[in-house]
Amino acid sequence: MTTLSDTTNPDSAIVSTPEPDPGNRNERQLTTLANILKAGGDGLRLEILRVLRNGAFGVLELSGMFDMRQPGMSHHLKVLVKAGLAETQREGNQIFYRRPIINTRPAAGNAEKWLIQSMFKAIDTSPLSDEMQRKIDAIQNLRALQSRAFFNKNADKFVQQQELIAEYAYYARPCVNLLKTESFARPATALEIGPGQGQFLAKLSPLFDKVYALDNACSMLEQSKQFAAAHQLPNIEFVLGDSGVAVELGLKADAVIINMVLHHVANPSGLFQDSAKLLNSGGIVLITELTHHSQAWVQDKCGDIWLGFEPEQLEQWAANAGLAEKDSVFIGLRNGFQVQVRKFTSVAIQ
Template identity: 50%
Template sequence: MTSMNTYADNLSSVDALAPIFKAGGDPLRLEILRVLRRDTFGVLELSQLFDMRQSGMSHHLKVMNKAGLLEPQREGNAIFYRRPLHLDSDKPTDQTIRQIFEAVDRVPLPPHLQERIEAIRTQRADQSQAFFARHAEQFREQQELIAAFDLYAEPVAEMIRKRSRKHQWQAALEIGPGEGAFLPVLAELCGHVVALDNSRDMLAKATRTCIDERLNNIDLIEGVTDTLLARGDAFDLVVANMVLHHVPSPADIFLDAAALMNNGGCFVISDLCSHDQDWAKANCGDLWLGFEPEELTTWAADAGLVAGEQLFIGLRNGFQIQVREFWKHSGQI
């Protein structure tokens, strides 16, 4: 009887694999999985990427979702698609899905597809940049509709100060400094600080903060992380406070932070947990409605970073903030 039960269980497991291979047995669907490696796209964006009608793309996504190859992610009234966050290493179905991902990831994207992805990212970046250009004077007021600065800045500062007692950090980078309110913390702990922002209006306000606070060890640079990578800059500490939900491709921030950090470097993030407050897009310029903690952990692991301390802060308005640290070398935690 035991052997019969074992045979039935094995047969059931094999049967469960069939829909996965069937759903993945289409070249277009494998291409979709490739572009979802580090990005999240909506149906219209995917239709744009692959130059096909929305109805056809919706069919493919439905089949792949049912097979567990991808999952929907609601962003307000819009639905985006991503690779599944929770894959159990012990389940044959999840092992198979992971192996499919590993196989397609070994094949580089063709240039024309990469160009289309960059075009979508540029559209997103332009949308965010335009918002901050329009609302630079109301920046603090807009941001505090979600969370007051001190609610996340103080825990981040405390985490960094605690780590600085053990590490001799010389150079720090803040991505998206806004008005520059966090720069005094970094200027106190590190000999050289770079503040990087793609909004000229926000950099002007950060410059005023540096003047008022007499911060003489800060370079303010207009640009994106690629700007610093091209210069060959390197940092011991990288900070991004409430920035990820404004950038077109959050996963790329982890890759770029890892590339910009020295060995033993630390990447500290504060950002929103996933939420359903769609008004934040129009009122605060958000591109994404927060992130699952597992998303950040996965993106960090893909970038070769190791997760360290984490803190979750619940707010009265229903939002939750996650404060996370990621290290370039696990032995340095």
């Protein structure tokens, strides 16, 4: 038993704090486990959890996928959230639902975490139906189309808008430093996804024998081409498309670089999966991204879909793609944003 007393007041009463009752703790744990099992004991809710493996979705998006009214879908999501099988993610005025961010290491000693991990592993063993996958693809393609339209319309304002959040100089040097700690076999190849106006290509060009510049907005890719020509960067190959196109083309790289792009991507977890497929053995994925924030004005001004990401979220997506963190740098900015520079590599070579 622990006691607390106010030694400055001799008349103060001694307050006793009883030790936790192991019986009560065990009972609470059993109640928690029962709630998890009860929430997961419904076929529809299990299907919702399977869909959430593909990313975060709003209640209207999920209602459309399952052809049900919003109140009914809201009820199921509320049950999943209460049980810890799902959680909310606020993006400005919108609320998305996702699977909880759970450390991917073994959950020894934590019964709730072990149960949730086991449940997710079990329901992920079989693929979604073709019809459901088409519905997911349609939503993510619509997001990508809206993002691409924004950049095609605002390509000439890209730098000014981006630097409202984080100036290129703040994260370029840490990125280069993390690249220089690697010893790539020659010839070495880099692939930058979303090069913007091409500034970082000037850093990659002397470090690699060949550099791919990949962008799904033709106007942005044209600006990168003009930058490379003006700075005489002869080893850049430009590719129009997204990471899925790069995979289909069979591109391979020793380093995949994704600078301030992930918050514009319709399916961030999918980008991790594609990046892992694009890596040569021993390669790295280098990501510069905002940590999660609440400054919703960036959605209108900068075309952001997501308001940054928790560091643990990136780690979980990386682990799901067979990648492990190798190094990281966090940079706090005076405007309230924080930038994370993360380097991931194949788990197999750790």
